[in-house]
Amino acid sequence: MTETNPKAELLRYLQEARDALTWKLDGLSEYDIRRPLTSTGTNLLGLVKHVAGVELGYFGDTFGRPFFDEEPPPWWYTEESEPNSDMWATADESREQIVGLYRQAWEHSDGTIATLTLDAIGHVPWWPEERREVTLHHILVRVISDTQRHAGHADIVRELIDGSAGHSQGKDSMxxxxxxxxxxxxxxxxxxxxxANS
Known part of the structure; x- marks a missing residue:
């Protein structure tokens, strides 16, 4: 039996989720990647923006490696930010900016993952004091779960837009x-x- 590297395996699952989510934007207009398709406004570009913020917070701030050197963007998770502002892109925020930020988040996160051991301790600043202490392993599992959840949202939103379905390019599982x-x-x-209802 081949011995696996747990960190590499977790990172592989995270990258698969990242790729699945960003692939859902391919071939769509600016309107289609932004249009709200649920009563709460769920949209494809907003999902990417949100998950970029999730990675930057959990793999950055939690482990003392903040991504933003100075002032974070106005949608960043602060008391001053507008509610839900990380879940949609303004007209001034281009697809390239949001996807580019997400790819920068990958690099930043991957740097944290490469540098630390799975049992390295971090502190999630926005969690209650008694729960703030976490391990890198805990955060990896949490972010994989969150990213896969939002990739699933993106699956449904994309299908509503143009009927496209499937997990990833060349591997649609349909x-x-x-x-x-x-x-x-x-x-x-x-x-x-x-x-069944009658």
Missing amino acids: PPEDQAWWESHRNRLERVARE
Whole structure:
């Protein structure tokens, strides 16, 4: 049996989630990556912006490696920031800026991960005092979970925009059926739901 490197394995899962999330923006217009498709405003570019902030906070501030040298952006997690401002991009924030920030966050996070051991201790400044002390291992698992959750949101939002579905480019994990089959399948599920409800 091959011995695995736990840190490398966790980082691989994190990178897969990162790639899946950013891939969901490919081929879409500025409007489509920003348009809110849920009652709470969930949108693709906002999901990327949010997860960039998650990585910069958890792998940066938590371990004494802040990303922002000076003043953080106005959407950063402070008492002064507008509620939910990390979940959408203003008209002045381009796709390139947000995705670029996310890729910079990867580099910053990967630097933290490479430098520290899995049992290295950090302190999450925005958590209650009694829970602030964490390990790098804990934060890696937490951020993987959060990123995968938001990649799942992105899956649904993208499908609502143009019908695209699947995990990642070249690995969609979907049955290879045509549009007519999927329409029939969806109609069948609708019938079953109505029957179960009666």
